[in-house]
Amino acid sequence: MEKVRFGIIGIGNIGTVHTRYLLAGVVKEACLTAVCDNDPAKHRAIRALVGEPVALFSDAEEMLTSGLIDAVIVATPHYDHPRLSIMAMHHGIHTLCEKPAGVYTAQVQEMNACARECDLVFGIMYNQRPNPLYQKVKDLIESGELGEIRRSNWIITNWYRSQSYYNSGGWRATWKGEGGGVLLNQDPHQLDLWQWLVGMPVRLRAFCQFGKHRQIEVEDDVTAYAEYANGATGVFITTVAETPGTNRLEIAGDRGKVVVEEGKLRYWRLRESETEFNARWQNGFGEPECWEVSIPVAPECSDHHVITANFCAAVLRGEPLIAPGLEGINGLTLSNAMHLSTWTDDWVTFPFDEKQYLRLLQQRITTSVEKEATSRTLDASGTW
Numbered sequence: 001m002e003k004v005r006f007g008i009i010g011i012g013n014i015g016t017v018h019t020r021y022l023l024a025g026v027v028k029e030a031c032l033t034a035v036c037d038n039d040p041a042k043h044r045a046i047r048a049l050v051g052e053p054v055a056l057f058s059d060a061e062e063m064l065t066s067g068l069i070d071a072v073i074v075a076t077p078h079y080d081h082p083r084l085s086i087m088a089m090h091h092g093i094h095t096l097c098e099k100p101a102g103v104y105t106a107q108v109q110e111m112n113a114c115a116r117e118c119d120l121v122f123g124i125m126y127n128q129r130p131n132p133l134y135q136k137v138k139d140l141i142e143s144g145e146l147g148e149i150r151r152s153n154w155i156i157t158n159w160y161r162s163q164s165y166y167n168s169g170g171w172r173a174t175w176k177g178e179g180g181g182v183l184l185n186q187d188p189h190q191l192d193l194w195q196w197l198v199g200m201p202v203r204l205r206a207f208c209q210f211g212k213h214r215q216i217e218v219e220d221d222v223t224a225y226a227e228y229a230n231g232a233t234g235v236f237i238t239t240v241a242e243t244p245g246t247n248r249l250e251i252a253g254d255r256g257k258v259v260v261e262e263g264k265l266r267y268w269r270l271r272e273s274e275t276e277f278n279a280r281w282q283n284g285f286g287e288p289e290c291w292e293v294s295i296p297v298a299p300e301c302s303d304h305h306v307i308t309a310n311f312c313a314a315v316l317r318g319e320p321l322i323a324p325g326l327e328g329i330n331g332l333t334l335s336n337a338m339h340l341s342t343w344t345d346d347w348v349t350f351p352f353d354e355k356q357y358l359r360l361l362q363q364r365i366t367t368s369v370e371k372e373a374t375s376r377t378l379d380a381s382g383t384w
Contacts, residue, residue, distance in 0.1 A: 001070065001315075001316060002029075002316075003029050003030060003031050003312075004029060004030050004031075004070050004071050004094070004311075004312045004315050004316065005031055005033040005034075005068065005069050005070045005071070006022055006030055006031065006032050006033065006034075006069060006070075006071050006072065006073060006308075007032075007033065007034035007035065007036060007063050007064070007068065007069035007071070007072045007073075007093075008022075008032070008034075008035045008036065008072070008073045008075055009035075009036045009037075009060050009063070009072060009073070009074050009075060009076055009084055010036070010037060010074070010075040010076035010077075010080075010098075011035055011036075011037045011042065011046050011049075011075075012037075012075065012076075014075050014098055015035075015037075015073075015075035015076075016049070017304060018073050018075060018304060018308070019032065019035065019049060019050060021303075021304065021305045021308075022308075023050065023051075023054075026305045027305050027308050027309045027312060028309075029309065029312040029313070029316060030308060030309070030312050032050070032054055033054060033055065033068045033069055034054060034055040034056070034057060034063050034066065034068045034069050035050055035054060035055075035056055035057070035063075036056075036057040036058070036059070036060050036062075036063045037056075037058070038058055038059070038060070040058060043056060043058070055068055060084055060087065061087060061091075064087060064088055064091045064093055065091055069093060070093070070094060070315070071093060071094035071095070071096060071121070071311070071312075071315060072084075072088045072093050072094070072095055072096070073096045073097075073098065073125075073308075074088070074095065074096070074097045074098055075098045076098075077171060077177065077178065078100055078102065078103050078178055078179055078180075078184060078185075079102070079103050079178075079179060081097050081098065081100070081101060081102050081111075082101070082102040082107040082108055082110060082111040083107075085097045085111050085114075085115075085122070085325075086110065086111055086114045089114050089115060089118045089120055089122065090114070090118075092118075092120065093120070094120050094121040094122070094311075094315050095115075095120065095121075095122050095123070095325065096122075096123045096124070096125060096307070096308065096311050096325075097111075097122075097123070097124050097125065097325055097328065098124075098125045099124060099125050099126060099188040099189065099192070099328070099331075100184055100188040100328065100331065100332050100335070101124060101325070101328030101329055101331075101332050102328075102332060103178075103179030103180065103184065103332075103361075104179070104332075104336060104354070104357060104358050104361055105329055105332055105333055105336055105354050105357070106354045106355070106357075106358050108328065108329045108332060109329070109354075111325075112325070112326050112329060115325055115326060116326075121311060121314045121315045121321070122324070122325035122326065123307065123310075123311045123314070123321050123323055123324060123325050124323050124324070124325045124327065124328040125304060125307055125323070126188075126189060126192050126193075126307065126322075126323035126327075126328075127189070127302050127303065127304045127306060127307045127323075128189040128190075128192070128193055128302050129192070129193070129196065129307075129322050129323050130301065130302070130306045130307065130310070130322055131300060131301060131302045132297050132298035132299070132300065132301065133260050133263070133264075133265050133297060133300055134193055134196075134197070134260070136265055136295060136297050137197055137249075137251065137258055137260060137265065138196070138197055140258055140267065140295075141197060141198070141251070141253070144255075145255065145256070145269075146251065146253030146254070146255055146256055146257075146258060147253040147254030147255030147256070147270075147273050147274075147275075148230060148232075148253060148254045149198050149199075149228070149230070149232045149251060149252075149253050150232055150233075150252045150253055150254060151232060151233050151234065151250075151251070151252045152194065152197070152198045152232070152233075152234040152235075152249070152250070152251045152252075153234065153235045153236075153237075153248075153249070153250045153251075154190060154194055154234075154235070154236050154237070154248070154249045154250075155237045155238075155246045155247070155248045156187060156190050156236075156237070156238045156245075156246070156247050156248075157237065157238060157239050157242040157245040157246050157247075158242075158244070158245025158246060158247050159182060159186040159187075159238065159239070159240045159245065160240060160241070160242065160243045160245055161186075161214070161240040161241075163214055163215060166214055166215070166216050170370040171370060172216075173185075173214070173216035173217060173218050173220075174216075174217050174218065174368045174369065174370060175217055175218060175361065175364040175365045175367075175368040176365050176368035176370065177368070177370065178218065179218075179361065179365075180218050180219065180335060180339065181210075181216060181218030181219040181220050181240070182218075182219055182220055182221075182222060182238050182239065182240050183208075183219060183222060183238070183335035183338060183339070184218075184332075184335055186238070186240065187238050187335070188331050188332070188335075190236075190238075191236075191331035191332075191334045191335055192323075192327075192328075192330065192331035193249075194234070194236065194331075194334070195330045195331060195334060196327075196330075197251065198228070198232070198234065198251065199228060200330060200333070200334075200350060201226035201227055201228050201234065201350065202227055202228060202229050202349065202350055203226070203227050203347050203348060203349045203350065204224060204225065204226045204227070204334070204337050204338065204341060204347070204348050204350075205224070205225050205341055205346075205347050205348070206222060206223070206224035206225070206337070206338035206339075206341040206342055206348075207222070207223050207224070207341075207342060208221070208222045208338055208339060208342040209221035209222070212241075213239070213240070213241035214240065214241065217364070217368060217369070219338075219339070219342075220239060220240050220241055221238075221239040221240075221241065222236070222237070222238050222239070222338060223235070223236075223237050224236045224237075224334075224338050224341075236334075236338075246261075247261065247262075248260070248261040249261070254270075254273045254274050254275055255269065255270050255273050255274070256268050256269040256270050256290075263300045265295060265297050266292065267292070267293050267295050268290050268291070268292050268293070269290070269291050269292075269293045270288040270289070270290055271288060271289040271290070271291065272288050272289075273288075274288060306322075307322060307323055310322045310323075333350070333351075333352075336352070336354075336357050337350070337352050339357070339360075339361075340352060340353075340356070340357045340360065343360050344356075344360075
């Protein structure tokens, strides 16, 4: 195999993004040979987008068994991610799943079990992981440069979404259609990066506000507090209703502090660790000598095609994945735990009760109401 033949399931906003760069040949070891969307009303516009050489299907299984593809990108609404990924792997198709991995961890456990049984490449579209800013932060942590982590804070409030955005799809921001709000729709990358950098907490307490600023069923404002095995703490704050918003990650360790904000990385290094300084210092007021250090970082990049190119390298040459599909459950675990903590008004300890979470989610799905959507169509240029 010289190139990986891709199919895409779901030609909505994100499916169109994947379609464009594959058609443009941005990923040299990939080609688009088929697409699938179960809404026949969209097929005329999809055909105009992909051209005649690309096969167009209405049924996902028909595409998966067509012999036309080696790999698939699952780009459907959230609930279908595990089901379609499992279907693809059962048919021997390498699978790249869009974020989030699913809506609730129990269904993602099934997907991961299938992936472990199949000798296939399984990845997730965490396209922020290759970003040099976060790659450098991870390097500073894993090399011991920051010392033991003491605290992490992520304020991610630059997700402004108007009411008209939510009105554009009847399934948007409903328990039945999406299974969550800002945590599941906007924050999967940040929740993944948070745990990828500082690890998973041992317990968490969260305060989710449901429909506080928008006429929606799901969360639009969240503050969460996490505790870790080594005594470190973390805070995660997010909303869709603040403007101007902030995207600031701050991680403090025993030997310094790193901040990522506005596409820049700043690093303050202690000449000696805070622990060592505190043990020897006998003069009352004082603190370790601190230097702000300039660290070279490559230009910011979070393009989806980087993950797809890496996925192709894994299929063709066995190169390691930047974002293994099995790790998709970690960020989802955090968002599920934030919901559960709010619903029970209590701490959530990890691993949490997945059956309790699903039971409480299903109660909300039962009373979920689909909105009347504003009409949107895909034009010939591939724009919604």
